[in-house]
Amino acid sequence: MKVLLVKANNRPASDAVSSKMYEAFAANLKGVEVSTFDVFAEDMPYFGQDFFDAFGRAQAGTLTDEDKRLLAAKQKAMDALSAADVVVFAFPLWNLTIPAALQTFIDYVYQAGYSFKYNEQGQLVPLLTSKKAIFLNARGGVYSSPEAAPMEMSLNYMRNVVGGVFGMEVIDEVVIEGHNAAPAQAEAIIAEGLEKVKAAAEKLSLVAAQ
Template sequence: MNVLVVKANNRPADQAISSKMYETFMENFTGVEPVVYDLFAEDTPYFGQQYMEVFGKLATGGVLNEEEQRLMAAKQKAMDVISAADLIVFAFPLWNLSIPAKLQTFIDYIYQSGFTFKYNEQGQQVSLMNDKKVILLNARGGIYSTPEGAGLEMAVNYMRNVVTGVFGMQIVDEVIIEGHNAMPAQAADLIAAGLEKVKEVAIRHSKALVTQ
């Protein structure tokens, strides 16, 4: 099994809980060396008009200049690591109610008709990544698991909708650490309990690889 870990936080682990979740997973996942795609270390130009122009150029047989080649290389690398992976781990924070811009860019790279989904003859969307499994590791300082807060949370909900609803991937585990900023007196216990769950997930999936 090929394992991909997408790291979506460049803050140090002693300051960012999702970074600590990433470290905990990596420390306890054994048997296979995961491929790490560090979004803040990779060259990930934002997806926009430049890409549209490159696609148009390619469609008409145009030759890409150096900057255009850079754009396509970044997109292709993201697609390549997703294609090769059987299990994909996303470690990411909730920033301002959503995912980090770097993670959004990664999703934009792979959110492509003919790659992660397609349309059938009836115009219906068909998922193309049904054979891949996903683990979501997320940290959020506020409390969003209540009915009052759930509608504001657009990080985990977004990732769920995209990876399952569009790409067809199966979420096999999900660990969310929340409330450590909202309830500082309970922060240490909340974080410790969440990291223990991350450790359990890493060990369980490591053991599953041995039996395959």
């Protein structure tokens, strides 16, 4: 089994709960081939017109050095995803959504003909259905309540894209929330959550061993 860890927080584990979650999962994952794609450490220009211009020049065979850099960055993300059987996303809720660097990773792999397609009836067909995903999400507030859940656009977004559009089977989710809203209970909240992260890694290790 090949496992890709997508790390989406460049704050140290001493300050960031999702970084703690990433480290805990990696430390307890056994018997699998592991690679990490750190979206903050990689060269990942934002997706936009420069990319579309590069796509056009690629078809014309007139790529510039900058075009090659952009297309190589996109291809690296796609290659990392292609090689994995299981993808583990460790990410925080920042300003109600995912970090921009993780959004760029999603933009790179969100490609018709690669992660999805449209059939003759115009319906979306996921293309990554053979892959599995695990989400490790941290959010300082409490967004699991019915009142706050509609505002939460990090885990919900990842579910909709990775599980919906791409068709990957989401086999586990661990959410640590409320540690900033309740500082007196923060240590206990985080500790309990990290035990769940450890259990998720051990469960995946057991599956790999079968």
